[in-house]
Amino acid sequence: MYEKSMTLLIGLYYLYHKSPKQKKALQRAFVMMDFKASIMPTRIGWTRWLPHLDRSLSAFFKGYRVLVYQLQTSSHDNAKAEGFAKLATDGFLILYLLQLKAVVSMLMRLSKYLQKQEVSLADAYSRVAVTMKGHVTLKSESECLIADVEQVLSDRAYDGIELTFRGQRPQPVLEKNVDSVIGKIEERFPQKDPVIEATKITGLNNLP
Known part of the structure; x- marks a missing residue:
């Protein structure tokens, strides 16, 4: 499950980071669905992996409805979007990500306090x-x-x-x-x- 989670989160970041077309389509979807701002997927990894993972999970769930809509819309002519749409609607994976978010959130509060x-x-x-x-x-x-x-x-x-x-x-x-x-x-x-x-x-x- 962890590997599938990382595949999804990392893949979403690069899908919208490297493709101006997909990025604009996602931004339009946020506007169309009355979001005040676009919540773009963020990068995970690097040396400060904990805050990056926490930020990525938060962005994923805050913009979840729009992300899935845009991925499913793009899946007709984009194989990567189709694959990520299936992962993003995998119930078992969503359950795992919600549990992971709960654990990471506690660790983030500790990290901020210790700093x-x-x-x-x-x-x-x-x-x-x-x-x-x-x-x-x-x-x-x-x-x-x-x-x-x-x-x-x-x-x-x-x-x-x-x-x-x-x-x-x-x-x-x-x-x-x-x-x-x-x-x-x-x-x-x-x-x-x-x-x-x-x-x-x-x-x-x-x-x-």
Whole structure:
């Protein structure tokens, strides 16, 4: 699922980045469907991959209805657009992307907090603990905690676009992804460290 997700997100960026015709067609579609601004697909990857992925997922879902409309319209004479239209309406893939967005959004909030100059070491570790707790909750509640996922399962559609569910549903990957994220966070930010405990006295947020 991850590979299919990256194929879709990267492919959409290059489809509209390299083709002025497709880009103009998408911009016209946003105007026609009464969007205040065009929400173009954004690039993922680079060194700061987390904010790029978060931005790409946000743009994809905010402009989803227009994207799918334009892709389906262009699919008659553009094989790439036809392929991306099928991926974008794959119900199982949309479910995966919504779950991925929930995980990435939590990590983005942590990343932005840690970049603040006034954050102490103790404050940073406290926020890391909160983020880990949030991921544990997300895993325990599973997909029912994500409103959009629950809606897709109920309506078999997203933002008014009917989705296609081919074959059997893949094994749930949310729990596996969250476990992997928590493991990586624990490796980088070990919680039981006497030095970290000692620095809590310097954190204003830790005062009674």
